[in-house]
Amino acid sequence: MAQRSTRLPSGKATLYNFLLNELLASQVVDGYEFWALSPWITNFALERPYYVTFGELVVTRHEELHLFDVIRQIAANGGRVRITVGDDARFHAPLRDLCEQRSRIDIRVYPRLHAKAYAGHFGAVSGSLNLTGSGVHQNAEIYSYFHDPHSIAQVRQRCIEHFEQGEPLR
Numbered sequence: 001m002a003q004r005s006t007r008l009p010s011g012k013a014t015l016y017n018f019l020l021n022e023l024l025a026s027q028v029v030d031g032y033e034f035w036a037l038s039p040w041i042t043n044f045a046l047e048r049p050y051y052v053t054f055g056e057l058v059v060t061r062h063e064e065l066h067l068f069d070v071i072r073q074i075a076a077n078g079g080r081v082r083i084t085v086g087d088d089a090r091f092h093a094p095l096r097d098l099c100e101q102r103s104r105i106d107i108r109v110y111p112r113l114h115a116k117a118y119a120g121h122f123g124a125v126s127g128s129l130n131l132t133g134s135g136v137h138q139n140a141e142i143y144s145y146f147h148d149p150h151s152i153a154q155v156r157q158r159c160i161e162h163f164e165q166g167e168p169l170r
Contacts, residue, residue, distance in 0.1 A: 012136060014145050015125065015129070018118070018120070018125055018145060019070055020057070021123055022034055022074065022120035022122065022123065023057055023058070023070055023073060023074060023077075025120055026074040026077040026078065027057075027077050029079075031080075032077070032078065032079035033079065033080045033120070033121075033156075034074050034080070034081045034082070034118075034119075034120050035082050035118065035119040035120070035155075035156055035160065035163070036081070036083040036084070036117075036131060036159070037113070037115055037116060037117045037158065037159045037162050037163070038085060038116045038117075038118075038131050039085060039086030039088065039113045039114060039116070039130060040085065040086065040132050040135075041067070041085055041095065041130070042067070042091065042094065042131070042132045042133060043066045043067055043098075044066065044067055044131075044132055044133030044136060045064050045065070045066055045133065046066060046067060046069075046070070057073065058070060058073045059076070068094070068098050071083075071098065071105065072098070072105075075103075078104070079104065080104050080106070081102075081104060081106070082106050082108075082159070082160075082163050083095070083108070084108050084109075084110050084113065084159065084163045085109055085110070086109070086111070086112070086113040087109050087110075087111045087112070092109075092169060095169060096169055096170075099169060106163075107168075107169040108163050108166030108169060109167050109168075109169055110162050110165060110166040115158065116128060116129050116131075116143070117159050118155075119152055119155045119159050120152075121152075122152075123145060123146060123152065124151060124155035124156065125143050125144070125146075125155075126146070126155050127141065127142050127143025127144055128141045128142050129141040129143040
């Protein structure tokens, strides 16, 4: 387990490596699921970090890759994406559009959500990191990355519990 801050280039690269590994897992793991738990999630640009590339793996109509492109690709690969967000309606319209584009993406609202956690097949992230441009590119965030099965299962279970208590995004 390594704690990282997104102020450091290695922090951003850790998150990008996590997303890349999970994108690859969605291509090969039967019944793949990606869980995201964050009060705010936006379709921020994934600036190109030092040694991570998504270009070969993600179909996008934009010149610049965005978070929702990765999420859509996971769903297009046959994976299930389950997202829980807070009740700040200012952030819901783009998420609603994302959900309507792919039947394999489910989004729920959990009032007063403050927790942040992300889990896939090969890794999990938990800490103060929101999936927003500021959270990833500007704010000093602290989070932990896990790659052992026990920790991944624990983070996934927290995501599931919040998801199940949430209401469908309307």
